[in-house]
Structure formats: C-alpha cells, structure tokens
Amino acid sequence: MSLRVGMVAGEPSGDLLASRVMQGIARQAAGSRCEGIGGPAMQEQGFEMWRPMHALTVFGYADAIGRLPSLLNTYFSVKRRWLRQVPDVFVGVDAPDFNLRLEHQLKQAGVPTVHFVGPSIWAWRYERIHKIRAAVSHMLVLFPFEEAIYQKEGVPVTYVGHPLAEVIPMQPDRLAARARLGLAPDVRVLALMPGSRASEIRLLAPRFLEAAQRLLGQDPTLQILVPMVNASRRREFQALLQRHPVANLRILDQAELSRPIAWDAMEAADAVLVASGTATLEAALFKRPMVISYVLSPAMRRLMQWKSGQSGPSLPWVGLPNVLLNDFAVPELLQDAATPEALAAATWTALTDITGAQTLVQRFTALHRSLWRDTPTLAAQAIIGEAMHGAR
Numbered sequence: 334m335s336l337r338v339g340m341v342a343g344e345p346s347g348d349l350l351a352s353r354v355m356q357g358i359a360r361q362a363a364g365s366r367c368e369g370i371g372g373p374a375m376q377e378q379g380f381e382m383w384r385p386m387h388a389l390t391v392f393g394y395a396d397a398i399g400r401l402p403s404l405l406n407t408y409f410s411v412k413r414r415w416l417r418q419v420p421d422v423f424v425g426v427d428a429p430d431f432n433l434r435l436e437h438q439l440k441q442a443g444v445p446t447v448h449f450v451g452p453s454i455w456a457w458r459y460e461r462i463h464k465i466r467a468a469v470s471h472m473l474v475l476f477p478f479e480e481a482i483y484q485k486e487g488v489p490v491t492y493v494g495h496p497l498a499e500v501i502p503m504q505p506d507r508l509a510a511r512a513r514l515g516l517a518p519d520v521r522v523l524a525l526m527p528g529s530r531a532s533e534i535r536l537l538a539p540r541f542l543e544a545a546q547r548l549l550g551q552d553p554t555l556q557i558l559v560p561m562v563n564a565s566r567r568r569e570f571q572a573l574l575q576r577h578p579v580a581n582l583r584i585l586d587q588a589e590l591s592r593p594i595a596w597d598a599m600e601a602a603d604a605v606l607v608a609s610g611t612a613t614l615e616a617a618l619f620k621r622p623m624v625i626s627y628v629l630s631p632a633m634r635r636l637m638q639w640k641s642g643q644s645g646p647s648l649p650w651v652g653l654p655n656v657l658l659n660d661f662a663v664p665e666l667l668q669d670a671a672t673p674e675a676l677a678a679a680t681w682t683a684l685t686d687i688t689g690a691q692t693l694v695q696r697f698t699a700l701h702r703s704l705w706r707d708t709p710t711l712a713a714q715a716i717i718g719e720a721m722h723g724a725r
Contacts, residue, residue, distance in 0.1 A: 335364035336720050339420040339444075340371060340380070341411070341435065343389035343428030346611065348372030350449060351426045353496050355380065357713030368420075369411060383411060389431055404431070412438055419444055422720035426450060429461075437468035445719035449473040449493075449712065455482060456651075462486050471719050473712050476657060477703060491715045494706025497611075501596070501618040503701055510600035514558070514585075521684060522556045523548065524598040524621075525582075527570070528608035529562040534569045536628040537608055542577035543673035544606065544680060549580055551681060557582040558602065560594040603690075604683035606676065609651050609665070617654040618704075620697045622683035622690050623663050625652035626671045657700055662693065 338358065342351040352374035358365050359378070368381035370389060376382055388407045412435055415423070423439050425432030427450040436446040451474045454461050465472070465488060472483050472490040483490035508518050516522060525545060527537040545557055561567040561584055570584065585594055595612060596619070599605055605616040609627040616623045650656050652665050664679045666672075682689070 334362050334717075335366070336362050336421040336717065338365060338367045338716070338720075339411075339415050339423040339439070340367050340369045340375070340426065341389070341424075341428065341432055342371045342375065342426040343386055343431060345372060345386075347426040347428060347450070348374045348386055350496060351375050351380075351424070352378050353709045354424065354426070354449065354712045354716070357709030357711075358716060360710070361713050362717055369415075370407070383414070389428055408435065411435070415439060415444070416442055421445075422447060422716055424449060424716055433464055433468045437464070440468055440470060443723070445470045445723055447471045447473060447716050447719055450475060451479050451483070455479065456656075462488070471715055473715060475704075478657075491711060492706070493708045493711040493715070495614070495704040496708045497615060497618055498701055498704035498706075499708060501615065501701075503698065505600045505619045505621075507601060510597050513597055514601055516556060516601060520554060520556050521552055522558065522602045523680065523684060524595070524602035524605040524607070524616075525557050525559045526595060526598070526605060526607040526612050527559075528610065528612075529566060531566070531569060533608050533627075534566055534573070537626060537671075538570055538573045539577055540626070540628070540671055540673050540676060541606055542573065542579050544676035545579045545582065546577065547673060547677035548681060548684075552684075553580075555581060555684075558585055558598040559583070560585040560598045562594065604680060606680050606683075609667075611653070614653040614657075617657075617697045618701050620694045620701075622686070622693055623654070624676060624679045624683055625655075625663060625665045626676060627651060627667050628671050629668070654697070654700070657703075658696060662696055 340351055342348045348371055351371055355367050355375060355378040368383060370384045370386055371380050371382050372386040384407055422445045423436060424447045425436050429452045432448060436448060440446045446469055448469045451472055452461055466486060469488060472488055473493050474480060474490060475495045477492055480490050480492040511518055525541050527534055527541050549555055557579060559582060561570060567584060585598055595615060599616050599619045599621055602621055605621050605623040607613055607616055607623055607625055609625050613625050655662055666675050666679060
C-alpha cells in the first residue's frame with residue numbers, strides 16, 4: 334500500500350518532526366509520496382516541496398500582520414491544489430494558525446486530517462478545542478497528560494512521545510561535551526540561552542548578561558557558553574554584549590557543532606539560564622539544573638491578554654519541565670521578578686547545589702523515560718489508519 338500524503342510544517346522544529354514521521358510512513362507504506370510545505374530535513378526523506386517552510390515562518394504578531402498577503406497567497410494556493418487533487422490524508426505539523434484552517438477546509442472536502450503537536454490549550458485559550466474538533470480527524474500529541482484532554486473532548490488522539498527523548502542520550506556525557514568544546518573538565522560552566530527571537534534577545538539578554546557579571550564576581554573562572562541560532566541573533570546579542578561586557582563568554586555558532594547548537598552547550602554545562610520554550614525541555618533531557626525566565630513587553634502582554642481573554646496562563650508554571658512534573662522543580666523568574674540580582678542568585682544555587690542537582694537528575698531521568706516512545710512508528714500507524722478509514 335502506498336499513500337499520497339499532504340504535509341505542512343512551518344518552522345525548523347516542525348521540519349524535524351515531520352521528517353521523522355516520513356521515516357515511519359516509508360517503513361510501513363513503501364512507495365508513499367509526501368508533498369506540500371516543508372524544509373530540508375523533509376527533503377532528505379524525499380519530500381516533494383511545493384513551497385519552503387520559511388513561507389510560513391513568522392516572529393510574533395507584528396511580523397504576521399506585515400506578511401499577511403504572502404501568507405494568504407500560500408494558504409489559498411496549497412488549498413486549491415489539494416482540493417483539485419485530493420490526498421489520501423493530510424498531516425499538519427504544529428503551525429496551528431495556518432494548519433487548523435487548512436485542515437478544516439480539507440476535512441469538509443472528505444480528506445482525513447491529522448494534526449501533530451497539540452496547541453497548548455492546557456495553558457492558553459482552552460476554547461480552541463472546538464476549532465480542533467471541527468478540523469482534525471486525529472491528534473498526535475507529544476506529552477502524556479494531553480491524551481486525557483482530547484479523549485475527554487471526543488477528539489481521537491494518540492500519544493506518540495517526544496522525538497527529543499529518542500535522540501538526546503539518557504545519560505549525557507559532560508566530559509565528552511567539554512572535550513569537544515575545548516573546556517577543562519573541572520571548570521564551572523554555565524549555558525546562557527536568552528532565546529531565538531529578536532524580542533527575546535532584546536528583553537532577556539541584558540538581564541542575563543548583568544546576572545552573568547554578578548556570577549563572575551562569585552567565581553571569576555566561570556565559563557559561559559551562549560549558543561546563537563543564526564547570524565542575525567548573534568549580531569543583536571553582540572551589540573548588547575558591548576554594553577554589558579562579560580568575561581569568559583563564548584558565543585557558539587552552528588558551524589562549531591555537529592549537533593543542534595544548544596546541545597553541546599547544555600551537555601557541557603553545570604547549569605542553564607534559559608528562556609522559556611522548547612530549550613527548557615532539552616535542558617531537562619540533558620538532566621541539567623536550570624533557571625527559567627521570560628519577559629514580554631507591555632504591548633505584547635496586552636495583545637496576548639486581548640487575544641486569549643486571560644491575564645495569564647491557566648497553569649501555575651510556564652516552563653515545560655515544571656508543567657510535566659506538575660511542580661516547581663526548577664525556579665521560574667518572569668516579568669518584573671526577572672531582575673539581574675534574582676537571576677544571579679537562583680543561577681548560583683543551580684551551579685553549586687550538588688544535592689539539588691542529584692535530585693533533578695533522578696526526576697528528569699524519570700521524565701525522559703516517560704517521553705520516550707517509538708514516535709515515527711506510532712505517528713505513522715495513526716496516519717495510515719486515518720487514510721484507510723477516511724474522514725470522520
């Protein structure tokens with residue numbers, strides 16, 4: 334059996350997820366063809382790319398508004414093409430604003446639709462579940478607790494695990510990572526990760542750098558690693574570094590690393606000071622103590638409150654490790670609480686509390702095991718099943 338699979342992934346994380354799903358489909362339905370919007374990892378698996386994923390990549394609401402004509406053109410183009418030549422199944426990977434609209438149209442036309450990566454309705458805008466139910470034939474979710482949410486709401490769902498849990502080692506090798514980066518085995522190391530968006534660099538990096546200055550006052554030999562996602566973020570960070578100079582700081586570029594730029598930094602580190610996001614989960618899978626922080630501009634806070642109808646998230650935590658452990662396992666310093674003094678104090682504890690670090694290793698190892706599944710196989714089974722049974 335071979336399938337024609339429509340797919341849309343809108344950013345690098347989605348490209349990697351989709352490429353793993355394609356591997357699973359190829360093993361179970363040889364000769365299947367995947368087509369649509371994606372990136373280089375999908376192309377390596379034989380993806381027929383109609384448009385590149387950067388056609389959908391936006392950084393915040395302002396960027397989305399500015400690129401609205403291009404986004405609409407992309408949306409109507411692929412929708413018309415799939416309505417003319419109906420695929421056996423459609424798989425939308427993350428990018429919910431784009432994919433849920435497209436999935437709704439395709440499902441109404443009789444196309445089974447699968448959405449991979451559930452929107453964070455457990456934190457913001459739970460009412461989106463009604464849109465999801467109307468648009469999606471089957472949800473594939475990354476986290477175990479999400480399965481019960483969709484089951485309760487009558488949305489077919491499969492927990493497929495988080496692909497990062499497969500590729501990040503259960504037992505990280507700090508000494509090997511330090512050797513790769515040319516660091517002494519006995520030096521104290523901090524991974525400083527202020528985010529991948531321009532707004533995050535602008536709002537978080539000065540606080541992180543001032544915190545690092547204070548930490549160097551306590552340990553002048555502290556080594557600080559700062560992975561940067563691309564050249565633009567590096568330029569923005571370096572401009573701030575000139576205003577907030579920090580000794581012993583090394584910026585890491587992808588060219589220096591054989592894996593994602595942040596992984597060697599986290600594996601080599603004693604602790605991580607990190608912007609809230611997927612990087613917090615990566616740090617947990619590397620079993621590292623961390624301090625999570627985030628700062629929104631007043632305008633962005635108002636916009637999010639208006640769009641969501643909430644003054645804040647529905648859960649007491651924002652960091653994924655804390656959400657998954659249902660506890661403040663690691664500190665979160667957000668908004669006005671994210672002062673350089675508070676960040677430095679919490680990070681110093683993360684760097685020096687040996688007993689606390691050992692406890693986190695145990696908790697994060699259990700978390701890692703809970704997230705490990707054969708994601709490509711489980712996802713492919715659900716997708717092929719929907720293709721065989723048709724749209725519901």
